Amino acid sequence: MTYRSIETLNYEAQLIEKSNKIRQSFSEVGIEDFRVFPSEPVNYRMRAEFRVWHEGNDLYYIMFNPETREKIRKDDFAPGSKLINNLMQAVIDHVIDKPLLRNKLFQVDFLTTKSNQAIVSLLYHRPLEEEWQTQAKELHGYLQSFADVVHLIGRARKQKVVFGSESVIENVQVNGQTYQSIQTENSFTQPNSGINEKMIEWVSEQAGQNNHDLLELYCGNGNFTLPLAGQFNSVLATEISKGSVAAAREGAKLNDIKNVTVVRMSAEEFSAALSGELESKRAADADIHSFDCKTVLVDPPRAGLDKDTLKLVSQYQRIIYISCNPSTLIDNIKAISATHKVTAAAMFDQFPYTDHIETGVVLEKHN
Structure with a gap:
């Protein structure tokens, strides 16, 4: 991502510039008509990571300019949620005069929610001994006044100490309904909660109400998965991360959703199991061949869909594709252009003031 400062660039101007570049890129596959979903200009990030800089008696956060590697002091963080900003100062205030807590502390991570819950993770270059744990417990108690729920986690080499829980619960608003989402420390979650809700609503709108099943990869x-479950007979979802699978399953229970099956498999493994090229107990236990999927939803990593997964998704009537990398999405669209055409497209500005933007397309099978 290209580094740009909130103080030096008007948000509307940067979004126009960014969206025009995306339109130009996608013109080679015949797509120019995008719905554009803007972000809030400040306090939009629900998670953030900061390096900790020790300078004499002073202690403060820094971030690095990714282009120049210049250190930038961060006493506050305009993109971060208000809760992140409050907790940033609270941690520094409590730790700065306590050698056991500040010694070899090199990073602090914050995960926050709109439901006013948070996880603060302290990362160290030394073991976390019993004396540290005593003082960390006091820090955990001190932070409780800043949110409804605050968990504290200490991390060092081959060591993790948890005060509270490793997960928080977020309230996700979609089409006037609230879903509870379990978000776990050190696992992927969408950083921009407002844009995430717009993304889910757009996918929900494109999916519509169906009399068949949904296949979701990644x-x-x-x-x-959870907000879309009511729009399909059943949902068959796959994910490789053990923690994310547990969160998805627990989230289904929390929301009393009973028509979702989550299988811990990579997209590549699932493709091979569905085609009969791989024997898998997990696939057999989930009875993956019993589902009547005609729509497939994919939200892959930056590398996009591999050859085998592309072959799999091209068998479905409709593909809803959320992408964090326009270049690989364009390549994937080209690869299945013989069987599918794009019928809708959108941009989601997850990361204002950078050159990054999420895109989404719907591909329908040719008649």
Whole structure:
């Protein structure tokens, strides 16, 4: 991502510039008509990571300019949620004069929610001995006044100490309904909660109401899975991360959703199991061949869909594709252009003031 400062660039101007570049890129596959979903200009990030800089008696956060590697002091963080900003200062205030807590502390991570819950993770270059744990417990108690729920986690080499829980519960608003989403420390979650809700609503609108099943690859913690479940007979979802699978399953229970099956498999493994090229107990236990899927939803990593997964998704009537990398999405669209055409497209500005933007397309099978 290209580094740009909130203080030096008007948000509307940067979004126009960014969206025009995306339109130009996608013109080679015949797509120019995008719905554009803007972000809030400040306090939009629900998670953030900061390096900790020790300078004499002073202690403060820094971030690095990714282009120049210049250190930038961060006493506050305009993109971060208000809760992140409050907790940033609270941690520094409590730790700065306590050698046991500040010694070899090199990073602090914050995961927050709109439901006013948070996880603060302290990362160290030394073991976390009993004396540290005593003082960390006091820090955990001190932070409780800043949110409804605050968990504290200490991390060092081959060591993790948890005060509270490793997960928080987020309230996700979609089409006037609230879903509870389990978000776990050190696992992927969408960083921009407002844009995430717009993304889910757009996917929901494109999916419509159906009398068949949904196949979802790369389902993560069930971010799309749970809100979409009511629009399909059943949902068959796959995810490789053990923590994310657990969060998706627990989220289904929390929301009393009973028509979702989450299988811990990579997209590549699932493709091979569905085609009969791979024997898998997990696939057999889930009875993957019993589902009547005509729509497939994918939200892959930056590398996009591999050859075998592309072959799999091209068999479905409709593909809803959320992408964090326009270049690989364009390549994937070209690869299945013989069987599918794009019928809708959108941009989601997850990361204002950078050159990054999420895109989404719907591909329908040719008649």
